[in-house]
Amino acid sequence: MSDLAAGTTGRGALDDLAALDASAARDTRAWRRWLRNPNSLIGGVIVLLVVASALTSLFWTPYNPLAVDPAHALAGPSLHHLLGTDEYGRDVFSRLMASSQIALFVGALSVLIATVIGIPAGLLAAQRPGAIGQVVLRLADILYGFPALLAAIVLAAAFGASKTTVVLAIGISYIPVFIRVTRSNALVVLNSEYVLAARAYGRRPLAILRRHVVPNIATTIIAQMSLLFSLTVLAEAALDFLGLGTAAPAASWGTMLQSSQNYLGNDALLTVWPSLAIVICVLGFSLLGDGIGELRDARSRH
Amino acid sequence: MSGASPTFDLRGVSKIYQTRGRHGPSVTALNDISFTVNEGDSTAIVGESGSGKSTLSRLLLALEAPTSGSVRYRDEVISGRDERQLRDLRRRVQIVFQVPMSSLDPRMKVHDLLAEPLRALKIEVDEGERVRELLQSVEMPTSAANRYAHQFSGGQRQRIAIARALGPSPEVLIADEPVSALDVSVRAQILNLLTGLVCDYHLTLVFISHDMAVVRHLCDSIVVLYRGNLVETGRTEELFASPREDYTKELLAAAPQIRAARVARTRKGREGEPRSA
Amino acid sequence: MSLLEVRNLNVSSGALSLVGDVNFEVDAGERVGLIGESGSGKSLTALAIMGLLGEGLSASGEVRFDNEDLLAASERRRCELRGSRIAMIFQEPMSALNPTRRIGDQVGETLRIHQNFSRRASEKAAIELLARVEFAEPERYARMYPHELSGGQRQRAMIASAISCDPEVILADEPTTALDVTVQRRVLDLLDRLVDEEGCALLLIAHDLAVVSEVCDRVVTMYGGHVVESGSVAQIIDEPHHPYTKALLATSRALSVTESASGADLPSIPGTVPSAGQFPRGCPFRDRCDRSVEACVEMPPTLTEDTRTLACWNPVERVERVSDGAR
Numbered sequence: 008m009s010d011l012a013a014g015t016t017g018r019g020a021l022d023d024l025a026a027l028d029a030s031a032a033r034d035t036r037a038w039r040r041w042l043r044n045p046n047s048l049i050g051g052v053i054v055l056l057v058v059a060s061a062l063t064s065l066f067w068t069p070y071n072p073l074a075v076d077p078a079h080a081l082a083g084p085s086l087h088h089l090l091g092t093d094e095y096g097r098d099v100f101s102r103l104m105a106s107s108q109i110a111l112f113v114g115a116l117s118v119l120i121a122t123v124i125g126i127p128a129g130l131l132a133a134q135r136p137g138a139i140g141q142v143v144l145r146l147a148d149i150l151y152g153f154p155a156l157l158a159a160i161v162l163a164a165a166f167g168a169s170k171t172t173v174v175l176a177i178g179i180s181y182i183p184v185f186i187r188v189t190r191s192n193a194l195v196v197l198n199s200e201y202v203l204a205a206r207a208y209g210r211r212p213l214a215i216l217r218r219h220v221v222p223n224i225a226t227t228i229i230a231q232m233s234l235l236f237s238l239t240v241l242a243e244a245a246l247d248f249l250g251l252g253t254a255a256p257a258a259s260w261g262t263m264l265q266s267s268q269n270y271l272g273n274d275a276l277l278t279v280w281p282s283l284a285i286v287i288c289v290l291g292f293s294l295l296g297d298g299i300g301e302l303r304d305a306r307s308r309h
Numbered sequence: 310m311s312g313a314s315p316t317f318d319l320r321g322v323s324k325i326y327q328t329r330g331r332h333g334p335s336v337t338a339l340n341d342i343s344f345t346v347n348e349g350d351s352t353a354i355v356g357e358s359g360s361g362k363s364t365l366s367r368l369l370l371a372l373e374a375p376t377s378g379s380v381r382y383r384d385e386v387i388s389g390r391d392e393r394q395l396r397d398l399r400r401r402v403q404i405v406f407q408v409p410m411s412s413l414d415p416r417m418k419v420h421d422l423l424a425e426p427l428r429a430l431k432i433e434v435d436e437g438e439r440v441r442e443l444l445q446s447v448e449m450p451t452s453a454a455n456r457y458a459h460q461f462s463g464g465q466r467q468r469i470a471i472a473r474a475l476g477p478s479p480e481v482l483i484a485d486e487p488v489s490a491l492d493v494s495v496r497a498q499i500l501n502l503l504t505g506l507v508c509d510y511h512l513t514l515v516f517i518s519h520d521m522a523v524v525r526h527l528c529d530s531i532v533v534l535y536r537g538n539l540v541e542t543g544r545t546e547e548l549f550a551s552p553r554e555d556y557t558k559e560l561l562a563a564a565p566q567i568r569a570a571r572v573a574r575t576r577k578g579r580e581g582e583p584r585s586a
Numbered sequence: 587m588s589l590l591e592v593r594n595l596n597v598s599s600g601a602l603s604l605v606g607d608v609n610f611e612v613d614a615g616e617r618v619g620l621i622g623e624s625g626s627g628k629s630l631t632a633l634a635i636m637g638l639l640g641e642g643l644s645a646s647g648e649v650r651f652d653n654e655d656l657l658a659a660s661e662r663r664r665c666e667l668r669g670s671r672i673a674m675i676f677q678e679p680m681s682a683l684n685p686t687r688r689i690g691d692q693v694g695e696t697l698r699i700h701q702n703f704s705r706r707a708s709e710k711a712a713i714e715l716l717a718r719v720e721f722a723e724p725e726r727y728a729r730m731y732p733h734e735l736s737g738g739q740r741q742r743a744m745i746a747s748a749i750s751c752d753p754e755v756i757l758a759d760e761p762t763t764a765l766d767v768t769v770q771r772r773v774l775d776l777l778d779r780l781v782d783e784e785g786c787a788l789l790l791i792a793h794d795l796a797v798v799s800e801v802c803d804r805v806v807t808m809y810g811g812h813v814v815e816s817g818s819v820a821q822i823i824d825e826p827h828h829p830y831t832k833a834l835l836a837t838s839r840a841l842s843v844t845e846s847a848s849g850a851d852l853p854s855i856p857g858t859v860p861s862a863g864q865f866p867r868g869c870p871f872r873d874r875c876d877r878s879v880e881a882c883v884e885m886p887p888t889l890t891e892d893t894r895t896l897a898c899w900n901p902v903e904r905v906e907r908v909s910d911g912a913r
Contacts, residue, residue: 208477497855
């Protein structure tokens, strides 16, 4: 049938359904809905596993991830070395664990940089749509046109390749994303009648941001943080792979992937393990982000 | 009416919105409007979408300034003042909006919704006590304080919005289409509540609506707007008895009315006639 | 045999019953008003008839259209019927129209789907349809996008689309509730005229008895997912038997431009419509009813007398007639 007739159910029907929602809303315990949502459940479990392995690797790994053992170089998976060893005889499983530290560290720190600058700037752009807002948006555009890779090359040239380079490069390049997401969501709240009501009873702009805007956009922002975290893991691996990040002996999924290239013929599995780690980690964070987003959508339907 | 100065006095008020930058096309939301709202009166501002009535409510609240003309509240010009000078107005003039769901922050419990104006205006009261009082004054159970707005029906949400507006003990209540989103039966409840509150708290009511039937029940005088222009003003009885302007007559004639005569109306050639292909 | 017969229609969400044992029919060319407050189940009933219930909602019973059970029909069959023989008009034309496509394109779409009109032919038909729904410059409006139209214009475009395939019945769910008074008047008159001209049946869903009384032949009152009363407009307006219908009527009468009782207490129904699953056992209206008796803890049977039905243990017997002298 036509879009005209089937497009949507009218307000009347939604009113009937509102009665339904209200009864369902009594069951608002967040964790219940959390568990019922497969995305957030699977994403949450994966993220927990990655975090657990990173934390564990801080004080324990099966082998020292840096310990060279030429006698057992390029050994396949065995009981001694679960996932085998690399060209220097280092334990792959231990190196994967240690790498998750770097992935999480870089991810957390760059998302932190992006949010600490991006969210306030986004709020400012929303609150002051005039000249100030335009300036913020144009700055965001400029940053947006300056990709993480380029930023990393420039930073690496200036300060040398290191974790800091990666963190700064990724963090800065994600600032405009947060400016835009924050601004567009904040604008919706700022144009709402409850903000108009708050202005009418004398709430000042800053208090409105704190009391109305931030709580209402928090879920969206957190979902976005989780999604960006997944992209960060990918970007970090890419930068390391290109030798713009973590320096050689230290373990990271990107460097492992890079060095395994030379042994593709000898031991293809060496390439598989870090790739798999990256894929699972990225999947985990993006599923979690989707799940949080869906949770928000479910709530906003009330 | 009372001989004292009017509560609101609008003189030659125009509001022009500039769209798309400084040199873009402009929209005249209000064009040279003058009228007064007297203390203790219930004044209706009647108009349909695009009449400028919502712009007018923002001007009365000093949330926006007119492009030209002046808006006075008790002899004081309020248009174009900064927030510090409007402290007093913010307490004395409160507003209730059309769709209660969108005028209540979904993230706040009813307690906070009602306490917010008190906190913002630094009114020294026992918060819990005042919230209970407010809920009682709109005939809601005090247990409502611990729930969220979405857990209530449309009529109940509007009661919450009214309670919030009453919090700072205002002199003037601006109601922007407060019942037009509600079912007819709930509409009557809310109108009865408003009538009672206006009387109990000696409120001056500015009631914005497109529904002449509702206006007739609630208001003493009427201001009719059409596309930003003032069409007609007058006391309610007079205006209903002898509307002068065509638009006012149209508004009156348009309202649906109970008619049992439907069956008697002739609808020629309907029954039994073959459908045309 | 009626054109549309709803027999023991139930709509539920899991174990929660939202619409229970709804029975009514719409004859060919007849106009039936379905009234009740939000949460009475009237919109769900309409969606169930169209087979457009959302996820998690299921319908049982029978919806017989031209003697064919739509609930038992395949989705394919229902798609054939929707838009061509049964059309629907929604409350919010803005959300029911696709914002990215031109009005003419959308109005003509039903013809392309059901009557194999070519794009060119459907464009031409759309312009004619827009003229029929009183667009002064149909060619110009056909090229516009929904956001360029006013609420009333969008609703008229929806009506144009609904009548495009000469449907036998139009379901209109609160078509004028979101509109201004003068616009509502125009849309109601238009709907009235077109339904006449087309000779099609109308199921008009509204919460305002006044609207229904102006347009319809018969009224079906719903409350708490049940039909509590039905009858001709004259019967219901002059002699409502169910306390709920009577209360709705009293409110609509009092809230009228011709009633001058200023400041007086308007008659209203105490309390609020409970949320689904929170209605009392037995008669769903009994805790808000001023005539409730002991028997009301049991669900009252629906009694049929001539052209009326009633489900009430303690109906309003004598007409406590409110002044009708205004006209």
